[in-house]
Amino acid sequence: MMHEGIWVFGDHRNYYQDRVTLQLLARARDMAEKIHTYVGVVVIGAGVDEYCMEYTAHGAEKIFLVEHESLREYSLGRFTGVLTELVRECRPEILLVPGSDFGRLLAPKVAARLGTGASSDCIALDIDEEGFFVQMSAVHDGSAVAEILGREAYPQIATVRPGVYRERPHDYSAKAELVRVDVDEGAFRERIRVISSSREPAESGGLEGAQCVVCAGNGISRGGIKRVRELAALISAETGCTRPLVEKNLLPHDRLIGQTGKSVRPELLIVAGASGAAQFTAAIGGSKCIVAVNRDQHAAVFGHCDIGIVGDADSVIRRLIARLKK
Amino acid sequence: MNIVVCIKHVMKRKAPGSQPCPRPGIMNPGDRAALRAAVHLAGNAGEVTALTMGPPGAEDTLREALALGARRAVLVCDARCAESDTLATSYVLGCAVKKLGNADVVICGTRTIDSDTGHVGPQLSELLDIPLLPYMQSCSAGKGTVRGVSRCDGIVQEIEADCPCLITVDECGERVYPPLGKLGRVFTEGVVERWDADMIGADTSRTGRDGSPTWVRSVKHPERKRAAVILHDKPGGDVIGELLALLKERDIMLRARVRSDRGYGGYDA
């Protein structure tokens, strides 16, 4: 039986901070044109009409909707069961899953249940001239890129990191076909008991969608971190940092830029006092313009920036603030 | 509680300018946190078994696992398992876990420094049909249950499941190192059991290349592509002025609290 359609999993739980579903819908539309198929979005939950409308406005041509009260909260067990059933019934060729923490669990679980292949943390997706779905994944701590293809097993599943693709502009006039699917309650099995649940307070908006980011590295002194935040506030940028600062509890984990944190692709990224370890530089490659400050002129970060300043990072930040305030 | 920890033996990237090492593999750094969690969960009464699917050189890594608190070490080493992708790997590990027989909890890390898919934990839980407790920051053993704090997409939950279950452990908290004394002794006294695909009852059509629904066509090392303009902060110089001028050339106006005409200068939710 033919497999058709490029599906995107609607990861609506973190909707406002995490727009990856919209980013993947945009990419799916580009790829769908090459293989002459449609783009679908999977929405699982309860009371999710607003997301269906958003996804329509951002490129979805079909909406596969499974609504049930027990699906109101995310549940890995239930969503795996439901998505697997949906896929078995409707047979998409490709399934794209946003690379959120949840997505990175859902995708391999569904793949294992279906006996199909999944790739992880893709930094690029494409259909090549022969019509193969090529998934480019960052490997070896971000220093290399692997081209991954699937054998004859469908759907081919890929998870994609946030910030890799740009979402399409909101199109009020777009329309999509709504497909409500009834899934057998047996698919709703969940063996994890949730005892309590809370949201971590996020400091402010997301790093991933930020247009401007100031990142503090290990070379910034404790006092200097206040100034980094001041600079960020001054130029309306988001504050980020490298791993050592999170390990020293100087900044929370949601500010971490790197392979184990967030990727950023702003117009301007200022990196102060970071040496440029591979795990960090792998996460900033999408930035349009990178300014790096480090007092060691041989620091690896200077190989990954557009403008480099060899000097003491604390001092440069201080003077930049002073100059901007004038 | 009896715990099985899945450990990966990975190749360390050679630092430029260093001499090639005779045995270049190491334990995946993230798996140390998994071992630490295992030792903690097992407590005094339980036993921790370290399990790896890998080449013969992975014995060194398993010995390190013994130094980090594992009581038993098993290496599944079989040419028919080579070139396995994550699904085939999870299948082989699943067969080995079943063969070990008494696991209350299986623990995996979440990231590796080579392929870094994070897939084996979720896929193994599927193949063993046991519940998955993901991204655990802390965990404790109850009566036939495991409970702990899971952190996923900014949502922190206290969750619990009945054993047998599978836990994935994030690399959080302090780095783990093997104590020097144990590390020294483990290379003379430690025992690593060697198993092959037949011993674990694996169907070889599901291992190795035959059992892998994905394949890697190429691995490329992208060139550095940014040509940096380097400024030096010298006394008496004006490096800030030079920076602002260079940014202006690239149409980036750094201004305090003012949105430039290009819309850059803020993120609206």
Added chain:
Amino acid sequence: MDLTYTTAQRKIRDMARDFAEAEIPRDSEEKVMTTDLRRKMGELQFFGLQIPEEYGGAALDTVSAAICIEELSRVSASVGLCVSVHNSVAAYPVLRRGTPAQKEKYLPALARGEMIGAFCLTEPNAGSDASAIETIAVKGENGPYIVNGQKAYITNGGWADMYLVFCRTGESGISVLITDWGTEGVERGNPEDLCGMRGNPVCSLYLSDAAVSADNLLGDEGEGLAVAMDALDNGRIGIGAQGVGIAQAALDASLRYSMDRVQFRKPISSLQTIQNYLADMATEIEAARMLVFRAASMKDKKIPFRRQAAMAKYYATRTAMSAATLAVQIHGAYGYSKSYPVERYFRDAKVTEIYEGANEVQRLVIARSLLDDLEGGAL
């Protein structure tokens, strides 16, 4: 004879290197031994390298112990110094000459790093001339020793909990008293403002009518100098390892720098002069390391190793100084600046030629050992 690392030694080296690179803070030269670092090192048994398992130590062979000190010193010579002195000349004598009660009291705490040890022989008027010490301990009838005197330039002095104090005990000569920090009458001086090793609180120790229990006599009365000689032979291996670590750091920095620094349109690593420097540094380091390992192996095999230990200390510290000097030269003006690490290697290296037996004394030891052998017909 196998001159290559065993797998265990390689793994120990890798672990010590990973630990040193990741955990030793780099933002302050002085505040390098943070409470956090000390706790982590204690848990991993860096403070009990050769203390037996029964006391909670790692019970490593001497080569592995030397490897640990080399790797720590490569990142921070001050941390390497603390660990080397604590293990080789403070814990070691207690292990060798301590009574069961003394071993029970001190070794487990030393092994965990809960107590840091220090070796107090040097005085303002007694450096190389160790037998000229003036600190006196007078024992009352069935009472404690009352100690008066001053010790100078004591490594680990500012944070040690256990001091091995060498003092004159009347006609019997020189003895060693294990002195606890907190004993009344024991005061520490301010940390010395030194050119290098600034992460180690080297200071004076003032003893005025300090009462030290007779149970704390280490060995017999009059054995002091023998205990010192034994300890220093062992200590020399550690300092030799420290020297190798400093020299290796200097070489690593010079390699990286010379590959990146471009002058006359080429990296300076393409210039023969620089290549000669790098080759010289690397060769001397390799030789120094081999001398350290040879002394260490001989000690483990219970072959007299005094001459080899002196050679190791002498040669490795000399190599540290010459490698660090070359490193500064290779870095040019940047080498002279505190923004680069090599000037610290240069400052740290210098004292290694002076302490734990000045290199002049080492040569004396070597020469004497050669001549003794000749006289004894051993040659």
